Amino acid sequence: MSASSSTRIARVIRFLDKKYGKINWWHGTPDEVMIGAILTQQTRWENANKALMILKQRSLCSAHAIGEADSMTIESAIRCTGFYRIKAQRLKSLALHVKSVYGDTRIMAERPTHQLRESLLEVHGIGAETADSILCYGFHRQCFVIDAYTERICGCIGIKEKRQALKTLFEKVLPGDAAVYQDVHAHIVEYAKEFCAKKRCDECTLANLNG
DNA sequence: GACCAGGTCCTTG
């Protein structure tokens, strides 16, 4: 007799919280998080972060600066993240969107979560995961991020649903606190990188968690 | 050299 999906997820969350505790995983201004979220698509965070540093050094780490810079300049700064041409375009699209819809990034913070999410999804190159990362880590909203690792971890405990369904499940289980959303997702990624790397979960023991 | 990395978009069947 196995427990419900919600119960199993709650157990994993508690287990990981005990294991890792509170961690300061991804912080930054909304501009930095938006840019970083695009740079880290299908890319290790270390490389995305390296590009983020270069952008900062060159005063290009803001939606406004990206909007002003030419594409070649952006491409050369973010080359180490891979997919640099398409990512430069995505950053440009984001900058244009911020400018034309909001005028300034600060105005975005005044919008309700759902509206902001729909708006971000209009940007060519921002999909569900990138939008949710921006909302969760950049704007501190109660918006849970489902990425490849989360999907993998859920598979380990026998929950094989689509990403939207997983997101709904987690948001039902989690309390109303954005900081908790951030920590839980961070815990999952850290655990998965350690025990479910290379698309394998050989050392993952999450399936055996009991009450 | 092979394989993978905190996705997204486009095209096919």
Place this chain on the structure above:
DNA sequence: CAAGGACATGGT
């Protein structure tokens, strides 16, 4: 709707 390919550098 599912599956496959493109995008590209860097680490193991």
